[in-house]
Amino acid sequence: MPKNEISLCDVEHAVEVIARVAIENEKYFCDLDGELGDADFGKSLATGFRAILGEFDEIDRSDIGTFLTRLGMIFFATVGGTSGPVWGTAFVRAGMSARTKSSLTLTDLAEMGNNAVKGIMILGGASPAMRALLTDNAMAHTPTLRSETSTTDGSPVRSRAKRAAAMPPAMVIPPMESP
Secondary structure, eight states, X not given: OOOOOEEHHHHHHHHHHHHHHHHHTHHHHHHHHHTTSXXXXXXXXXXXXXXXXXXXXXSOOSSHHHHHHHHHHHHHHHOOTTHHHHHHHHHHHHHHHTTTOXXXXXXXXXXXXXXXXXXXXXXXXXXXXXXHHHHHHHHXXXXXXXXXXXXXXSOOOOOHHHHHHHSOOOOOOOOOOOO
């Protein structure tokens, strides 16, 4: 039977997996960032997720929104530079969308992602035109996610062709040569 809802337990598990992957790949992410940046992305990400895992058992789980908002506050408090505010904003804005929810539908998940993207754009000072462009691309996935929960028998539609048709055209960016 397909699963149509995401529980708080599912969200907790997803956060734990993301945290483990971020921590295990700290050096790799730093190396990638070092190609064009200051090589600190992996360290910032690992620091934030280590802090989350350090407080994981004590984080309020009264609902999914409260849980995600607290994750964002931990990122804000422990990670500087760009990553702390960006990841903190993403978690807080997703948490705002999930306020009082004990489970999520795919539509809820899409709304959370869109709200997180909007918050990051505002934080970064994106121009109204850039916000519109990014929001349109981010929200292009929302109709597909909504349609996955709208079949007559309640089962999700998981057609790759249907999802692919709703995706925006891929942007092809040629690789940059390292100096």
